[in-house]
Amino acid sequence: MHKIKKVLIANRGEIALRIIRACKELGVKSVSIFSEVDIAGVWVRKADECYPIVGNPVEAYLNYDRIIDIAKKAKCDAIHPGYGFLSESAEFAQACADNGIVFIGPKAEHIALFGDKMASKAAVKEVGVPILEGTLEPVTDPVEGEKIAKEIGFPIIIKAAFGGGGRGMRIVEEAKEFQELFASATNEAVKYFGKGDVFIEKYVRNPRHIEVQIIADKFGHVVHLGDRDCSIQRRHQKVIEIAPSPLLNEDTRQKLYKIAVDAVKKIGYESVGTVEFLVDDTDNIYFIEMNTRVQVEHPVTEIISGIDIIQRMIEIAGGDRLKYKQEEISLRGFAIEFRINAENPNNNFMPAVGTITNYMAPGGPGIRLDTSIYSGYKIPANYDSMIGKLIVFSLTWEGAVRRAKRALDEFYIDGIITNIPLHQAIVMDKDFQAGKFDTSYLEKKLDKFHMEAQNLLEDEQQKVEKLTSMVEHIKSNNIYKMPGEDDVLF
The missing domain is CATH 3.30.470.20 (ATP-grasp fold, B domain)
Known part of the structure; x- marks a missing residue:
């Protein structure tokens, strides 16, 4: 057993603060990183140490070679990725291992397996997990995709093979919509995940x-x-x-x-x-x-x-x-x-x-x-x-x-x-x-x-405006008294 003593948090915002709190309760030192727009972040102040990461504010949190260098400089023995950013990067997990740093998460091979939706479906099916009818291999050809969709039966759903969060995902109700929505899904998959591979499966209504x-x-x-x-x-x-x-x-x-x-x-x-x-x-x-x-x-x-x-x-x-x-x-x-x-x-x-x-x-x-x-x-x-x-x-x-x-x-x-x-x-x-x-x-x-929601928002604004007006009136007329019991403010 290797007791972790110092953790670099490769993330920002509330999840970075959450990890810092967990570290403090375990008696583990925490190290935060921050981009140029995050210098005023609470997690920057709460960590035991903090280091800037230069460059584009998003890309800075994705540059794992630099993050690993900072971890080495700070003598961290582990890195916690939080969620988002590098949290599901098998390459990052492996790079940590290669540099003698503990990646706080699963093995790189399991991140890679479950990052590939088709491979993961095949893997869980093999161990007895029920899956939806659909493809277990990537589909890139729209003609082949439409043929598969017709065999499954509409409605079907097209999903990016290497992504999540609803990106690269389209529901197809009828065959005549397939080509347009297939193109839309694959284009979005390329934009967000760098790969246009998708898989097709039966769509379950309102689950x-x-x-x-x-x-x-x-x-x-x-x-x-x-x-x-x-x-x-x-x-x-x-x-x-x-x-x-x-x-x-x-x-x-x-x-x-x-x-x-x-x-x-x-x-x-x-x-x-x-x-x-x-x-x-x-x-x-x-x-x-x-x-x-x-x-x-x-x-x-x-x-x-x-x-x-x-x-x-x-x-x-x-x-x-x-x-x-x-x-x-x-x-x-x-x-x-x-x-x-x-x-x-x-x-x-x-x-x-x-x-x-x-x-x-x-x-x-x-x-x-x-x-x-x-x-x-x-x-x-x-x-x-x-x-x-x-x-x-x-x-x-x-x-x-x-x-x-x-x-x-x-x-x-x-x-x-x-x-x-x-x-x-x-x-x-x-x-x-x-x-x-x-x-x-x-x-x-x-x-x-x-x-x-709009009605609730307007009600709240009216309350604030009424209270602000009353305070301003008191100040401008040098009147320092409480409203009377019959003065209903709200």
Whole structure:
């Protein structure tokens, strides 16, 4: 066993801060890196050491040769990649190993396997995991692709073979649409992932998107930490995540756990990972992919399990054994995560940049906020629009929904546009409150939510304007008295 003593964090923002906190609790030194637009980042101040990375603000976080050089200079014995950027780069993981640095994550061979969606489907099928009917080899010829699609039967879905996050993905309802959408998917795949290879599979209408969190050590021990429902998404990108799924059949839930754990054991996987599935309306299960990194939504699992996933990643990477058996893990309650984005939902979700002028965070029982923003922080235009994650917990689903409404009502960010009003509209929806949602939920209700979110935003603005006007009136007239009891402000 090699106890890790110093970790370089090859990332930024809230996940960098999250890893720093895990390191501090383990007594491990942390080293942060930052681009030229991230010099004011909280994680830069909180780490034990920090180093600038020069050049393009995005490419700087992808230059792993330079990052490894910094790790050597700082005498780090390990690197944590977080999520995004280099987290699923087999080349980076191998380069760390070649330089005698521990990569906090799975082996390079497993990152490569699950980074190739076709190879991973073939691998899990071989160990008994159910998959959707479709291609297991890359498709680059549109004529061949259309022939395969007709054999499978429409609707089908085209997916980038070397990507994710909804990029390079198109749903084809009829044969006449195939050629245009195939070209669109492959062009987008080239743009975002450098390769236009796609695979084609049967499209399941309105399924639930359920994922299982696993942890595996180097000694063949594997446990799961329950499931997460990620069905509330827009254009295949997650918006809200819930642990556990509020409406999943218990038999199906246990079946998902067994499939995920058995597959991970047979493949010999190490570290944390997430096995993702589609579950249709008759509880058929289909493997989608496995994510070989910590997920954005890992906090909801930490809350219901009481297990610090980042700390376990670090300890397992250092050769530690799992500290518990499956029967010793107790899952309780419900946790909901809301991705807080600097974007305008009423303007096609356009990213919103600017400076936060006023910031009031929610608090109280059952509230967790993972973010690195603060009053006066300037949101850079170079990165993903997510600026934080609001997580709420309660022992019951109904309690979690009520707590979510309260927390979102308390959350105030001024100076930029955020999607908080959209989340407020969602938690007031009767279907959400009843736990009735699938992957089509948000798209079907988006127009309704837009209107409700706009009304909420206007109400909030009127309150602020009324209060500001009152304060200015008092100041300008040198009147220092409280409003009377009959003066209703809001």
